[in-house]
Amino acid sequence: MLEKDRFFEKVIDRIDHLDRNGLKNLIENLQQKQRVLQLVFEALDEGIIITAEDRVVTMNNVARIILGYKSRQYGNFQEMDKYIANWGLWNILKFLHGEEDIRKEFTIHQQQEPKYYLVEKRTIEDNLVLYKLVDQTEKKKLQFQLKNIESVAALNTLASGIAHEIKNPLTAIDLHTQLIQRAVQKNLVCLDESILQYIKTISHETKRLNQILNDFLLAARPRQLKLSFEDINSFVQELLLLVKPELEEKNIALREEYQNIPKNFIDKDYLKQAILNLIKNAMDAMEKSSLKILTVRTWYDNGRDSTAIEIADTGCGISPDQIQKIFEPYYTTKEYGTGLGLTITYKIIKEHQGEIQIQSKPGEGTSFTVYIPIHKGHKLLDRPL
Ligand SMILES: Nc1ncnc2c1ncn2[C@@H]1O[C@H](COP(=O)(O)OP(=O)(O)OP(=O)(O)O)[C@@H](O)[C@H]1O
Ligand SMILES: [Mg+2]
Secondary structure, three states, rough: HHHHHHHHHHHHHHHHHOOOOHHHHHHHHHHHHHHHHHHHHHOOOOEEEEEOEEEEEEOOOOHHHOEOOOOOOOOEEEHHHEEEHHHHHHHHHHHHHHHOEEEEEEEOOOOOOEEEEEEEEEEEOEEEEEEEEEEEEEHHHHHHHHHHHHHHHHHHHHHHHHHHHHHHHHHHHHHHHHHEEEHOOOOOOOHHHHHHHHHHHHHHHHHHHHHHHHHHHHHHOOOOOOOOOOOOHHHHHHHHHHHHHHHHHHHOOEEEEOOOOOOEEHHHHHHHHHHHHHHHHHHHHOOOOOOOOOEEEEEEEEEOOOEEEEEOOOOOOOOOOHHOOOOOOOOHHHHHHHOHHHHHHHHHHOOOOOEEEEEOOOOOOEEEEEEEEOHHHHHHHOOOO
């Protein structure tokens, strides 16, 4: 500020002595300075509006975007009314104009979603006022989300405790139902057919409840990985043995493609659960398809330095808006699904420091690829086993 003042003082002192060239230089110099200032003004992240009396002198691009101002002409507040889209905020600025300097957050309820703005009014000189506008909507949304995640985590801890408590009586019910069934088989007790049916239903539903609780506990609890150095191809072949009978029963053809890949550190039982969930989903997706092929491939991904396992189906596929939701806990499109399958899979892959990729075409099929990094496997071993 001081420097600028001295510059102008000098110019004013010498203005009578300046010839045509001197004046030209002076104007060029001022023009360049103005261009630089304009660039800085436009590059600011905040919206800036400068007013003199009740006229807007200038505003930068961010301010024009925030206000939805569709003109390059400025005038007094009333004259500019018709070019403004963000009425809520504009009215606040108009109201603040006659007030003291202020820095305050305002919430504006326009259409469906609320918008959050930080507005600062600062008097720079007698009549010259600067307004600073910051759109904080995205930041606020993130804060809400984080709060949400924290409360979900707290709820999960609480629910895990309850789930664990429920498991004990459930195991007892299961055990006693089995004892009754055994006693009936051995003719120790004679029961009417309808009562036997009730007992079967109790047994079936108890097993289902148990499975739901196990899934929930798996999804909610952190787990210390039990790593071992495994041949990934043998690992995949072993787990496929478990599903082959069901594939045959459902008339699903199995294609297997194995490349030579390095061994990797994995938690075998845990990763098995993740891959089985993907295979189970693939089988479900092909229930109504005329073409039923399950493809399982393995390879080494150079770029990621990871072993890759792909599970691809020729099922119903997933629409783009559905894909956003499939990893969410309890999201399911199935009548008897819990919607925890992919949540668990995702958690297991993440705990292996890996990633999961999806490609899907509605009506054609879906492919899930699981990447487990090799170098990080060694690092994971540093943790106590
Ligand atoms: N291979 C796939 N093809 C088509 N849709 C899929 C596939 N895998 C998952 N989905 C969709 O994602 C949803 C969520 O899957 P997820 O495994 O989490 O739960 P679920 O299979 O419905 O129930 P659960 O696995 O708990 O029995 C499914 O309901 C289905 O709509
Ligand atoms: Mg599933």
